[in-house]
Each structure stands twice: as structure tokens, then as C-alpha cells.
Amino acid sequence: MPVARLVEQPSRVLVSGGSYAGLSVALNLLDLCNGLPSRFTGEKAAPDTSKQVPLEITIVDERDGFYHLIGTPLAFASTEYATKAWTLFQDIPALQTPAFKFVRGSITGVDSEKKFATIAEHGSQRDVQIPYDYFVAATGLRREAPAAPQTLSKKQYIVETTNHIRTAQAATEGVIVVGAGAVGIEIAAELKLLMPDVNVTLIHSRSKLLSSEPLPDEFKDRALQLVHEAGVRTILGVRVVDTIENKTSGSEVLLSDGRRVKADLVINAVSKFHPTTTYLPSTVLDDDGYVKITPSLQFNSDIPNAYYHHATGDIVSWSGIKRCGTAMHQGLYTAANIHQKMLANIRNITPVYKELASDIPPMMGLAVGTQAASYGPPDNSVSSGEDVMQMFFGNDLGFTICWNYMHLGDAPFKVEPTFFAPEEDCRLTQSLASEPICA
Ligand SMILES: Cc1cc2nc3c(=O)[nH]c(=O)nc-3n(C[C@H](O)[C@H](O)[C@H](O)COP(=O)(O)OP(=O)(O)OC[C@H]3O[C@@H](n4cnc5c(N)ncnc54)[C@H](O)[C@@H]3O)c2cc1C
Structure with a gap:
């Protein structure tokens, strides 16, 4: 049987x-x-x-x-x-x-x-x-956008990113990033790192970066320092009232203090x-x-x-x-x-x-060009530098760290x-x- x-x-x-x-x-x-x-x-x-x-x-x-x-x-x-x-x-x-x-x-x-x-x-x-x-x-x-791609297949996403990169590279009047949360800061810094000849300006309505995050001022101040060291200009404490798009001569951003700033590309990174x-x-x-x-x-x-x-x-x-x-x-x-x-x-x-x-407890690792800042337990101290970048993100904004951690x-x-x-x-x-x- x-x-x-x-x-x-x-x-x-x-x-x-x-x-x-x-x-x-x-x-x-x-x-x-x-x-x-x-x-x-x-x-x-x-x-x-x-x-x-x-x-x-x-x-x-x-x-x-x-x-x-x-x-x-x-x-x-x-x-x-x-x-x-x-x-x-x-x-x-x-x-x-x-x-x-x-x-x-x-x-x-x-x-x-x-x-x-x-x-x-x-x-x-x-x-x-x-x-x-x-x-x-x-x-x-x-x-x-710009926090995540809006396309759902790799093929479409390559077109989406390529178009964006071409527009940024051709921005002779510069790029403006509106909103200095973590996403806006990282976008501004990466653009400046990869396209050093392009003027990148980060505009934020509050006097401190990362204003909506439950993080200490020391971290926010360090983030600002790294942003400046990355070569990104900042305009803080003023709101963007309007963006006027001109087909032939790029865009103009109108600020709440009356200033006008020109750019070929305006990226709205106010998180949604x-x-x-x-x-x-x-x-x-x-x-x-x-x-x-x-x-x-x-x-x-x-x-x-x-x-x-x-x-x-x-x-x-x-x-x-x-x-x-x-x-x-x-x-x-x-x-x-x-x-x-x-x-x-x-x-x-x-x-x-x-x-x-x-x-x-609140904690964060923030990549800013070649450096990173970190804050969190156990000692709740603020650290920054290229070594912090290596520890938190490696050479590829954390891709290899995550890939290896999940053993993909x-x-x-x-x-x-x-x-x-x-x-x-x-x-x-x-x-x-x-x-x-x-x-
Ligand atoms: C620009 C940016 C930078 C960041 N940097 C850091 C950082 O440095 N460190 C850090 O720790 N965190 C960072 N974060 C946060 C981190 O990415 C998120 O916490 C993380 O992605 C959460 O993972 P998740 O799997 O829960 O969700 P997600 O990564 O959002 O994944 C959700 C998945 O569900 C799919 N999906 C959604 N809706 C549906 C549906 N209806 N049906 C089927 N599938 C669906 C999506 O396609 C996606 O694949 C960052 C986030 C952004 C946007």
C-alpha cells in the first residue's frame, strides 16, 4: 500500500x-x-x-x-x-x-x-x-510630485525623471524650490550637487527650515548651515504669493515682501x-x-x-x-x-x-548634498558631516543600505x-x- x-x-x-x-x-x-x-x-x-x-x-x-x-x-x-x-x-x-x-x-x-x-x-x-x-x-x-514620481511603471518613470532633469539642466535663470521641509531641502541640495552651474534657491515661509517637524532648533539651524555649504541660496520668512509663468522668459515668483525672483523652473515642495x-x-x-x-x-x-x-x-x-x-x-x-x-x-x-x-521619539537623518545631519536617540544630539552622510545614506541616498538590509x-x-x-x-x-x- x-x-x-x-x-x-x-x-x-x-x-x-x-x-x-x-x-x-x-x-x-x-x-x-x-x-x-x-x-x-x-x-x-x-x-x-x-x-x-x-x-x-x-x-x-x-x-x-x-x-x-x-x-x-x-x-x-x-x-x-x-x-x-x-x-x-x-x-x-x-x-x-x-x-x-x-x-x-x-x-x-x-x-x-x-x-x-x-x-x-x-x-x-x-x-x-x-x-x-x-x-x-x-x-x-x-x-x-515632487516628493514621489507620479508614474507607475519604470518605463514611464524614466521619461518623467528625464524630462525633469533636462528642464533643470536648461534653467539658465535658475531653479526655485518652494518649501523647506525635508523633501524640499534634499531636492534643492541634490540639484545643486549634480548641476553646480545652476542657481538653486530655496524659499520657505518660516524663519527656520523644517518648521513643521518636532525637532530641536539646533537641528534646524544645522540643516540651514549645510544647505548654505551645499551652495543653495535661501529666502526665509516670506511667502510665495504668485508664480507668473512666461512662455518665452521663464517664470517669476512674487514674494509676500514684494520681491520678484526669476527662475526657469519652480518646484513646489510644500508637502501634500x-x-x-x-x-x-x-x-x-x-x-x-x-x-x-x-x-x-x-x-x-x-x-x-x-x-x-x-x-x-x-x-x-x-x-x-x-x-x-x-x-x-x-x-x-x-x-x-x-x-x-x-x-x-x-x-x-x-x-x-x-x-x-x-x-x-522624533528622529531624522537629512541628506544635504555631500553631507548629512542627524538627530535622535539615544543621546538626542545633533551630528553632521560627510561621515554622517556615509553612515545614514552611503553613496546612493540609502539605496544599498535598504537593499542589503532587506536582502533583496x-x-x-x-x-x-x-x-x-x-x-x-x-x-x-x-x-x-x-x-x-x-x-
Ligand atoms: C523624498 C523623500 C525622502 C525621504 N527620506 C527619508 C529618509 O532619509 N529616511 C527615512 O527613514 N525616511 C525617509 N522618507 C520617508 C520614507 O520614504 C517612508 O517612511 C517610507 O517610504 C514608508 O514606507 P511604506 O512601505 O510604508 O510606504 P511607501 O514607501 O509609500 O510604499 C507604499 C507602496 O504601496 C503602493 N500603493 C499605494 N497605494 C496603493 C493601492 N491602492 N493599491 C496598491 N498599491 C498601492 C505604492 O505603489 C508603494 O509601492 C522619505 C520620503 C520621501 C518622500
């Missing part, structure tokens, strides 16, 4: 958003479900079969690849870097495993009771419904963003549209099946400045907590959750599927023997 080999049905995880947060969830969950330590711990160990769980992850994203959002100021100043900053999902070695499936499209709805999501599939007029066991919202913020949560029921959102979560990153609301729904990254309602390091860290915690829930379901363990600290270049570890005897688990659904085991 042939020996019955039984394969457990995979747990289906739907991750909406395939960037820092979403990929961190998917990749760490893959490690854990293979019985390995999660990749962010840096530990190496042989697979622990008692922690293995068959897994199927669907990643939904509007883009056709991983875009290194932090690199945007440089991507819109250097065509070479722009190509590097966007990697098609099919070209990322770590994602090439049958455990991952990609759907290119926009998530438009989530039915938490029936546990399926609706996706407007890119390139077709179709809405597809994807069932899941566990759901993760990791779609971040909708950011307008909102959470991408229109696909979720309003009861799971706070007043600003962010997802309310528990410290274990589970939805913190009484919708049906909240236990199976998680949110991570920029989209969550939590303390602290929105940062990519935070998004990846939360991705790890989300993966670990979903894995615990899977083990509790299959092996009857008591789940132990990783929980976020309730009060994340590593081929996936190959693990044999886990087999169980029937008495171990009543969720067994597929049998190579002729008789059904459990209904």
Missing part, C-alpha cells in the same frame, strides 16, 4: 503595497515560515521544522517594481541614479520564489468578514477578488500627502485617515475578523516621524506576529507578540514542503492517498 504523504494547505497572506513595509512583511514571513530566523536579525540557523508553515503570499502594488522613495531627490537630478532607484519586481532575486505571487493593480476594497480584497487590475478593466487568511495594509501615503486608505472601512481609521492599530500592528477596531488584519509602515496611526527604518521595523513585527498566529492555529501554541513602543539580492532559501501525519492536524486538506482525511 502506498505511503500517504499529506501536504498542509498554505496560509494565504495578502500584502497590499510592495515597498519597504510590504516587502519587509513578505520576506521576513517567508523566513519564519521556512523555520529560519527572520532576515533582519542577521542570525543564521538550520531550519526549525516545528516553526514551518506552508505559505502563499500575494503582493499587490500599483507600481511594477520596488521604488526607493528616499532616493527621489537624486532620481530627479541624475538619470543614472533614476534607473537604479526603481527595480522591477521580476528583477529582485529575493522575490523569485513560488511562495510569492504579484498582482499589479490598485486595491479598492476589503471585505473583512468574507476575507477577500478587490483589486482593480492594471492593464485590464477587470476587478479581481483575492481571498486571504491574513491581510496586511502597507500602501503608505499618496504623495504628490494623505494616507492611501480609501479601500478600508472608515471605522478602522483615525480622524486623519490613518489605520488605528494595536501595539502588535493588528487593526484596532471591532470590524469582523480584526484579528486577521494588520497595517504597517507610513499608513498607521502611531507616534514618531514617518520613516523608512520604522516601516521596515514594523514590517518585521507584523511578520513575526502573523507567524505566531499561524502557529497558534496549526500547532496550538500560545502566541507571543512583538509590540511597538507607545511613544516613538539574495536568492530565496529553498525548503522542502512540510509533511504531516493526519493525526497531527485536522486542517489537512490535500492527500496523495485516495481517501480524504479531514473534511
Whole structure:
């Protein structure tokens, strides 16, 4: 009589958003479900079969690849870097495993009771419904230009960045960047670094840069010093009242003190963003549209099946400045907590959750040309210089740091599927023997 080999049905995880947060969830969950330590711990160990769980992850994203959002100021100043900053999902070695499936499209709805999501599939007029066991919202913020590219394919994005770079290079009257938040500062500094002959002026309505950030004045003053050292001119404490575009002689910016400044390119970097949560029921959102979560990153609301729904990254309602390091860290915690829930379901363990600290202090790394400034725990001191740039951003605005941290270049570890005897688990659904085991 042939020996019955039984394969457990995979747990289906739907991750909406395939960037820092979403990929961190998917990749760490893959490690854990293979019985390995999660990749962010840096530990190496042989697979622990008692922690293995068959897994199927669907990643939904509007883009056709991983875009290194932090690199945007440089991507819109250097065509070479722009190509590097966007990697098609099919070209990322770590994602090439049958455990991952990609759907290119926009998530438009989530039915938490029936546990399926609706996706407007890119390139077709179709809405597809994807069932899941566990759901993760990791779609971040909708950011307008110039904070993020507005195109969704790498091909279109190369055209978008190339056009912008050409316009900046031809700006004989100079470039004006309006708004000295982190994005405006970095855009101005990268343009000046890559195009030293172009006059770059940063205009801000308040007397201090980064005026809306909960950061000490010492950091803001240091940022101003670095901006000047980068060769960017500043006009502070005045508002832009109007921008008059002239087809033949560039633009003229009218300031609240009556001054007029000429430029061929005016970049409005006054931040405009909102959470991408229109696909979720309003009861799971706070007043600003962010997802309310528990410290274990589970939805913190009484919708049906909240236990199976998680949110991570920029989209969550939590303390602290929105940062990519935070998004990846939360991705790890989300993966670990979903894995615990899977083990509790299959092996009857008591789940132990990783929980976020309730009060994340403000921290920031700011790239300003060849230098960077940093502020944050543990000592809350301000540092700056080229060494700080190397530590926080390397030579490519953090692309290699993030790529290596997520191990995107590593081929996936190959693990044999886990087999169980029937008495171990009543969720067994597929049998190579002729008789059904459990209904
Ligand atoms: C210019 C700039 C510079 C920055 N610099 C730094 C820095 O130096 N250090 C730092 O720590 N942080 C920095 N940040 C912040 C950092 O980029 C964010 O905190 C980080 O991107 C959050 O990651 P996330 O995965 O949560 O969201 P995102 O990176 O925004 O990713 C969300 C993903 O979801 C997809 N998506 C959105 N809506 C949908 C939908 N409806 N359906 C399907 N897919 C969808 C998007 O295409 C995207 O791939 C910077 C941000 C900007 C804009």
C-alpha cells in the first residue's frame, strides 16, 4: 500500500503595497515560515521544522517594481541614479520564489468578514477578488510630485525623471524650490550637487527650515548651515504669493515682501500627502485617515475578523516621524506576529507578540548634498558631516543600505514542503492517498 504523504494547505497572506513595509512583511514571513530566523536579525540557523508553515503570499502594488522613495531627490537630478532607484519586481532575486505571487493593480476594497480584497487590475478593466487568511495594509501615503514620481511603471518613470532633469539642466535663470521641509531641502541640495552651474534657491515661509517637524532648533539651524555649504541660496520668512509663468522668459515668483525672483523652473515642495486608505472601512481609521492599530500592528477596531488584519509602515496611526527604518521595523513585527498566529492555529501554541513602543521619539537623518545631519536617540544630539552622510545614506541616498538590509539580492532559501501525519492536524486538506482525511 502506498505511503500517504499529506501536504498542509498554505496560509494565504495578502500584502497590499510592495515597498519597504510590504516587502519587509513578505520576506521576513517567508523566513519564519521556512523555520529560519527572520532576515533582519542577521542570525543564521538550520531550519526549525516545528516553526514551518506552508505559505502563499500575494503582493499587490500599483507600481511594477520596488521604488526607493528616499532616493527621489537624486532620481530627479541624475538619470543614472533614476534607473537604479526603481527595480522591477521580476528583477529582485529575493522575490523569485513560488511562495510569492504579484498582482499589479490598485486595491479598492476589503471585505473583512468574507476575507477577500478587490483589486482593480492594471492593464485590464477587470476587478479581481483575492481571498486571504491574513491581510496586511502597507500602501503608505499618496504623495504628490515632487516628493514621489507620479508614474507607475519604470518605463514611464524614466521619461518623467528625464524630462525633469533636462528642464533643470536648461534653467539658465535658475531653479526655485518652494518649501523647506525635508523633501524640499534634499531636492534643492541634490540639484545643486549634480548641476553646480545652476542657481538653486530655496524659499520657505518660516524663519527656520523644517518648521513643521518636532525637532530641536539646533537641528534646524544645522540643516540651514549645510544647505548654505551645499551652495543653495535661501529666502526665509516670506511667502510665495504668485508664480507668473512666461512662455518665452521663464517664470517669476512674487514674494509676500514684494520681491520678484526669476527662475526657469519652480518646484513646489510644500508637502501634500494623505494616507492611501480609501479601500478600508472608515471605522478602522483615525480622524486623519490613518489605520488605528494595536501595539502588535493588528487593526484596532471591532470590524469582523480584526484579528486577521494588520497595517504597517507610513499608513498607521502611531507616534514618531514617518520613516523608512520604522516601516521596515514594523514590517518585521507584523511578520513575526502573523507567524505566531499561524502557529497558534496549526500547532496550538500560545502566541507571543512583538509590540511597538507607545511613544516613538522624533528622529531624522537629512541628506544635504555631500553631507548629512542627524538627530535622535539615544543621546538626542545633533551630528553632521560627510561621515554622517556615509553612515545614514552611503553613496546612493540609502539605496544599498535598504537593499542589503532587506536582502533583496539574495536568492530565496529553498525548503522542502512540510509533511504531516493526519493525526497531527485536522486542517489537512490535500492527500496523495485516495481517501480524504479531514473534511
Ligand atoms: C523624498 C523623500 C525622502 C525621504 N527620506 C527619508 C529618509 O532619509 N529616511 C527615512 O527613514 N525616511 C525617509 N522618507 C520617508 C520614507 O520614504 C517612508 O517612511 C517610507 O517610504 C514608508 O514606507 P511604506 O512601505 O510604508 O510606504 P511607501 O514607501 O509609500 O510604499 C507604499 C507602496 O504601496 C503602493 N500603493 C499605494 N497605494 C496603493 C493601492 N491602492 N493599491 C496598491 N498599491 C498601492 C505604492 O505603489 C508603494 O509601492 C522619505 C520620503 C520621501 C518622500
